[in-house]
Amino acid sequence: MQNRSYSTKSVVEAGLISTLIVVIMLANLYVPVLAVVGKLILPIPVIILYIRHNLKVTLAAVVVSSIIVAMLSDPIQAFQCLIILGTVGVTLGYCIKHKKSNSLTLIMLTMMSAIGITISFVILVHLAGQQGIIDFLSNQLQQSVSMTKQMYAGMGLTKEQSAVLDSIYEFAKPDNLTKNFLLIIILSGFMSACLNYYVTRVILKKLKYDTVEVKPFTNFYINSKMAAIVAIFILIGVLLTKNNMSIGSSITTAGYGILQIILLLNGAAFVLYYLRNKFNMSKLISNLILIFTIFSPLLVVFIYLGLIDILLDFRKLDPNRRRPKEK
Template sequence: VSFLCPLPIIILYLRHSLKFTIISVFVSGILVSIIAGPLQGLMVLLGFGILGVTLGYAIKKELSIIEIIIIGSIASFFSKVLILLIGFWFLDINPLLFDVEQIDRIIIQSLNFYQNMGLTVEQLDLLKESLTQTLSIVRIVFPAMLILASIFDVFINYGVARLVLKRFGYALIGFTSFSKWRASKSFFWSYFLGIILIFLGFKYNIPLLNKIGINIQIFFSVVFFNGLF
């Protein structure tokens, strides 16, 4: 449900001015801060306000569907980065760069929980290995996950906004149907670039190239299967 929080802001922008919408978002943020706390208020301003205003602007200007997706994704990504930075500065939470101690702490807590559930030593060893691999993969692909989550935000909010606004007389452009999906040359070259970077990373022992290559492959694979390329 939280994915749809920018939706009221989109509708507000289309039916009113930019100034009125921004003031309304700030007032909402202040009210949420008073009721639920300052962090929740910041979530309204940064997490939902930026994306809602951006999509409202793009729709009101009658931009193409590709332009809406690109601009909206950039806005969503920017807001997520701001939230991560605030979490890092004020709460000492750094989900982007898990260190070894954080990973070990998560694994130990999980193992203690399952040990209390009655798992055997062999089962706990298998679980530990699985958790270690999973957390290592998440750590590597986090940038791609963040970008894909930003695109997903735009798809969900635009799709629902299109259905809701249809009742108010707005005719928004729909997404391309599945039968018309095509893979462009940019997809293949980008995916091939990811393979090259992974190969160079292993050959010359450069972990950063491995991470970049894996993120590129994951990003373009998911984007392709969602019909954007």
């Protein structure tokens, strides 16, 4: 009897959630102003359904809602919405329900978001009739830069602004995009993951759902294992490049880019920690110092400080380090 009651309850809630997903999907498709907001809100019903029930019920609701949207509108758009629900919604629902740490949640969500973005690119390339993703992106970016230059040409475009647009145009060439494609996808996935995680946490808190508390940025750290994984990633790229495999340069570039970003974040957290805890500065003053110094030539100093903190663990935050026993 209990199982039957639970089954009935799950079916009813899945039906309600599917209806809500369909409404959000259609609003996202037909109201352009709501497109960005809709994509951020879209995974929320799926996350709630996963928290309240399980993976099977959640996937059933996602598939049913996507089929309905495909029947009412464009099947391609419905499939793209299905990708968002299947990657972001299910991943976040799993992590929140099982109380996964913030760092693990962001890593998993970044991976799934990157996969979702790649699939979306493949769909766009197919619709545009292009030979590949790189050619499609290159054409889109170069056309955008050319249109921007033409638009601002009659408004007094300065040499500095023109130089910036020219550098973007050069970056958009197929060879450069091929080299940086993996890094672009990973960074896009990371930014999407951070934004989705933040919005989800805010909404779930309003709905009185328990979430893992986010620690202050001063407690942010990159442990030695994570740094070693990135180093191995770079090494693989170097070895592939030496063996004349084209994907090697893309992996190497992505590895160096990720390494610089995590070292920068680690260094910024390290500096902020000492400003607040050792020099007793207020949050406002310490934040202003961090902002003004990180957007300056001193940025490279933060990268080196991040590396030093990973090696020596000054803040004693890495649980993988062996601590001397206190007497």
